[in-house]
Amino acid sequence: MREIEDFTDDRLKAWCIHCGNVISDVPSSRDHVPTKSLLSKNLRERGAKYDRALGGELDYLPQVLVCRQCNSNFSSDENYLLCVLHAVMAGSLYPDPAKYPEAATVLRSNRHVVRSLKNMPDGQLFLFDDLQPFTVFPDPDKVRRVIVKNARGHAYHEIGEPLLEAPSYVAFVPLQQLTPEHRKAFEAVNSSANLAVWPEVGSRMTVHLLDGEAMVGGWITVEPGRYRYAIDWSDAITVKSVIWEYLATETRWE
Numbered sequence: 001m002r003e004i005e006d007f008t009d010d011r012l013k014a015w016c017i018h019c020g021n022v023i024s025d026v027p028s029s030r031d032h033v034p035t036k037s038l039l040s041k042n043l044r045e046r047g048a049k050y051d052r053a054l055g056g057e058l059d060y061l062p063q064v065l066v067c068r069q070c071n072s073n074f075s076s077d078e079n080y081l082l083c084v085l086h087a088v089m090a091g092s093l094y095p096d097p098a099k100y101p102e103a104a105t106v107l108r109s110n111r112h113v114v115r116s117l118k119n120m121p122d123g124q125l126f127l128f129d130d131l132q133p134f135t136v137f138p139d140p141d142k143v144r145r146v147i148v149k150n151a152r153g154h155a156y157h158e159i160g161e162p163l164l165e166a167p168s169y170v171a172f173v174p175l176q177q178l179t180p181e182h183r184k185a186f187e188a189v190n191s192s193a194n195l196a197v198w199p200e201v202g203s204r205m206t207v208h209l210l211d212g213e214a215m216v217g218g219w220i221t222v223e224p225g226r227y228r229y230a231i232d233w234s235d236a237i238t239v240k241s242v243i244w245e246y247l248a249t250e251t252r253w254e
């Protein structure tokens with residue numbers, strides 16, 4: 001992305017957007033929004049170069065200043081979501097390294113997450129081999145925390161709005177589970193798809209993938225196929241995102 005000079009009122013930058021601490025009173029650091037690990041290695045490397053003033057002008061990756069404590073508190077949930085996405089996309093908790101090298105590496109180095117994903121919500125051992133398509137039941141709270149972190153960051157980065165309160169709702173659902181009408185409402189920037197009314201599918205993630213479609217105006221594409229987001233602040237503030245062209249999310253502050 002091209003970095004755009006930020007003319008936001010500096011008074012709005014007084015607090016960490018996550019905990020409300022006064023930024024100048026605590027150690028702070030730049031946090032990537034979206035979560036950097038969701039992007040390809042190539043783009044992450046280009047972004048790091050840009051930060052050292054070496055990269056191309058389109059290689060900026062969006063980031064916001066937050067307190068260091070909050071920044072590091074998100075890591076384990078972000079890592080968890082990354083594992084879930086890799087497992088779902090590869091259709092296995094033990095993907096074939098020849099076919100899914102990135103997924104295999106990530107899941108192999110996160111055995112504790114793999115173990116936790118074998119449990120059903122009721123605590124029963126999850127016989128994932130029996131479910132077709134491959135299905136995991138991730139902890140919705142962990143996924144939600146990453147979605148809210150990124151939504152707050154997007155709103156702050158794009159419109160300079162620190163949203164210190166808890167959102168009115170957070171919802172996420174695989175794109176392919178939306179009906180055509182819901183999909184249309186979701187893709188239209190100035191409308192809320194109201195994913196909150198969707199049945200509790202957030203914790204149920206299956207493997208089918210939609211064909212990637214070219215994305216229309218209003219959406220900010222951080223990396224094609226990896227991450228895009230849209231913000232509507234005409235009424236309430238609604239942040240929508242699509243992660244890996246698979247997971248649709250919507251976070252709303254009334």
Ligand SMILES: [Zn+2]
Nearest residue numbers: 016019067070
């Ligand atoms: Zn904080």
